[in-house]
Amino acid sequence: MWGLLTDGARKSMEPMAARLGVDRQGLQQFLTDAPWAHQLAWRMGPVIAPVAWVIDDVSFPKGGEESPGVAAQYCGALGKTANCQVAPSVHLVTDAAFCSVNW
Known part of the structure; x- marks a missing residue:
């Protein structure tokens, strides 16, 4: 959620992970696979x-x-x-x- 709310025009995995300081793969797995x-x-x-x-x-x-x-x-x-x-x-x-x- 914070990735979508932070500054930055691009809301895809790479830019959001970079802004949040987290691993892109972990963020993607959380968003797509977590129940x-x-x-x-x-x-x-x-x-x-x-x-x-x-x-x-x-x-x-x-x-x-x-x-x-x-x-x-x-x-x-x-x-x-x-x-x-x-x-x-x-x-x-x-x-x-x-x-x-x-x-």
């Missing part, structure tokens, strides 16, 4: 007692077409049609708390 999202949902559900599950999409502007799913499509981050990736997200929510459980 953290499913476990997080099961653990946080009882804690938050969600009144709703919010399903939303997040768009990431992309400069090239090398990443999967990159296409000329509406990009909410830019407010126009451009090359971007769109990722669905799922969140548990109440009036007082929220938790992202899957991307």
Whole structure:
């Protein structure tokens, strides 16, 4: 998550790992293979007692077409049609708390 929130235009594995000072392969394995999202949902559900599950999409502007799913499509981050990736997200929510459980 910090890799996506830090400064830097490129949000692929190499630049994020460099900004975070972590091993690229370890970061990739954590993001692609770790079952953290499913476990997080099961653990946080009882804690938050969600009144709703919010399903939303997040768009990431992309400069090239090398990443999967990159296409000329509406990009909410830019407010126009451009090359971007769109990722669905799922969140548990109440009036007082929220938790992202899957991307």
